[in-house]
Amino acid sequence: MLDHEEKFLFKEEILHLANAMGEPGVLDNVEDLLTDVITSPRFDSEVFTLERSLQVMLGPRAGTTLVGLLTVAPEVFDEVAEVRIPPEVHERLVAWRARFGLAIDNALNFLNNPDGIQGHNFATQVAHVEERRVLQGRLTLVRYNNEPQFFVADASVFMGLVVDIMERLGPYLEPDAVDAETMSRLRDAVQLVERKTTARS
Template identity: 65%
Template sequence: MAGLDHEERFLFREEILALAAALTEGSALDNVEDLLVDLITSSHFDAEVVTLERSLQAMLGQRQGSTLVTALTAAPEVFDEVAQLRLPPEVVDRLAGWRARFGLAIDNALSFLSNPDGIQGHNFTTQVAHADDRRTLQGRLTFVRYSNESEFFIADASVFLQVAADLLDKLGTHISRDDVDQESVTRLKEAVNLIERRTAPREEA
């Protein structure tokens, strides 16, 4: 593997050999593939990729699970080194196939989590959901990243109000005059007053 000294190369070989041994036990190859397919097709991929390494560690062993994540997201020359280890052909084929099918998406997701994109804008709208003869006010929050990709979240009004309360509570603990403009403070006061008026108990006739 390019860029590795003798000791690092030796350790890499040992880790790959340990991974290969774990993958040849029982139905480990199929189980790992099922896990990766479920992950890559999940609508919650960005959130679930965080737990990928732990899931693989539980399945293969702590050291082997970490090695597999490294192998999936490593540079192509890694497999030149793998080929020299004379691993079982099925293991080599699966590793190469997994990297081709899943590696880039997993690597991008993990890189994003390590270096999260900023938010350049947002939009918030409301909607009413009807289910089981119940009316539920919901909100839809859309964030626009600096990459111009959008991501939206839909939740009941109570959830967004709890988020707003948490934000104000945490920010208020550390905020200074330089961190906020007066217009925003005025809008916050007006919003709280509006909620209080609309949720106040009705006076009895």
């Protein structure tokens, strides 16, 4: 969480960003740019210049703030709700964070670590995409021979990911979200894991 001074500075930067996006058409232009970057076949190179592109569009200070806001920790991003900015700007920021934040953050982490990120790390978030709740996941990239590759984790890590997904989606499920066959498979899978791990121990 932010301390008192950090909150003050954070508020000032968000207000400046909101003012920069207050002109007619700017919100749509920024969203078009983010969409183009995230869907580009040259995503790595596009995201590397994203901050500069936003600085040209919004101004140096606001462009940097927006990139930071899209990739900041969730508890810090939540502080935006406490800043008095136009509702339409706040709605766009929340939507952009959900749609673009994870992919941009992952790419920037990779590009800013020329020696690669050693080890592995799973992260998930529930995002709202076109009125649907979508679970987005991130698996830390590791660099081999200057090429990005996904790290293949051991079984315990994958099991942890499965549990994480179920815990994250569980609170949002509707009564008919999971069919009977899937529920049966889930129960069978849990029983199988229990039998195997009990036998091993």
